[in-house]
Amino acid sequence: MNTVNANTWVSDIVSEMPRTGDLFRELRIDFCCGGKMPLHQAAGERGLNTEEVLGRIAAIAQEEQERQELKPSSLEPEALIAHIQNKYHAALREELPALTPYVTKLARVHGGHRPYLLRVQEIFSLLKKELLKHTEDEDQHVFPLLTSYFASPSPESAKALKPHLTELESEHEAAGDLLKELREITSHFVPPMDACGTHRLVLNRLEALEKDTFEHIHLENNVLFEQARQTV
Numbered sequence: 001m002n003t004v005n006a007n008t009w010v011s012d013i014v015s016e017m018p019r020t021g022d023l024f025r026e027l028r029i030d031f032c033c034g035g036k037m038p039l040h041q042a043a044g045e046r047g048l049n050t051e052e053v054l055g056r057i058a059a060i061a062q063e064e065q066e067r068q069e070l071k072p073s074s075l076e077p078e079a080l081i082a083h084i085q086n087k088y089h090a091a092l093r094e095e096l097p098a099l100t101p102y103v104t105k106l107a108r109v110h111g112g113h114r115p116y117l118l119r120v121q122e123i124f125s126l127l128k129k130e131l132l133k134h135t136e137d138e139d140q141h142v143f144p145l146l147t148s149y150f151a152s153p154s155p156e157s158a159k160a161l162k163p164h165l166t167e168l169e170s171e172h173e174a175a176g177d178l179l180k181e182l183r184e185i186t187s188h189f190v191p192p193m194d195a196c197g198t199h200r201l202v203l204n205r206l207e208a209l210e211k212d213t214f215e216h217i218h219l220e221n222n223v224l225f226e227q228a229r230q231t232v
Helices: 010-016 020-027 039-045 050-069 077-110 116-151 155-185 197-231
Strands: none
Touching (some): 010 020, 010 039, 010 197, 020 050, 039 050, 077 116, 077 197, 116 155, 155 197
């Protein structure tokens, strides 16, 4: 979507920029059943200033664009670690809790006649638990070890670091398997023809989570960890 303006339907905005769903939820603008109306009408019904809402939407779009433009594989190790923490770890801590109520609602309301949504909820819960635990371990333990190692590499420190990297790669593989199952059971994140707005939002954001997580894993496994292994 090149331009969002006061006449753009709320449902179309969320379809193109799924994270605006959080903004509309905060503002109590219905983007699901009542999303087929122009933004100015939805904002007016809530007593909101349309230009202010547009400004917040523009900020979300700008943040997404900045994330896409950076080429992190060319960064030095310390800068790459900071990039991984600032982009991927921070985003997971924000997105996973924010997406939880949507996944829960979808499974509760539609899981009875679409049982695969119950498995979607199970997989998402596992991913949330494991990814948050994984990133905390990296931030608190492994990344400080890597920073020290790159500052003063030695065969001894490389040997001490090796089992940590192997364990992280194993956890990456497990997360990747869960994401692959999510893609399979959701028919590649394509919603049914009669899917509601919440259903579409969840699949949209799960696909974005998959994309970000695979980028995240690639940067660690194939760039950062390889730099560590080749330093000594």
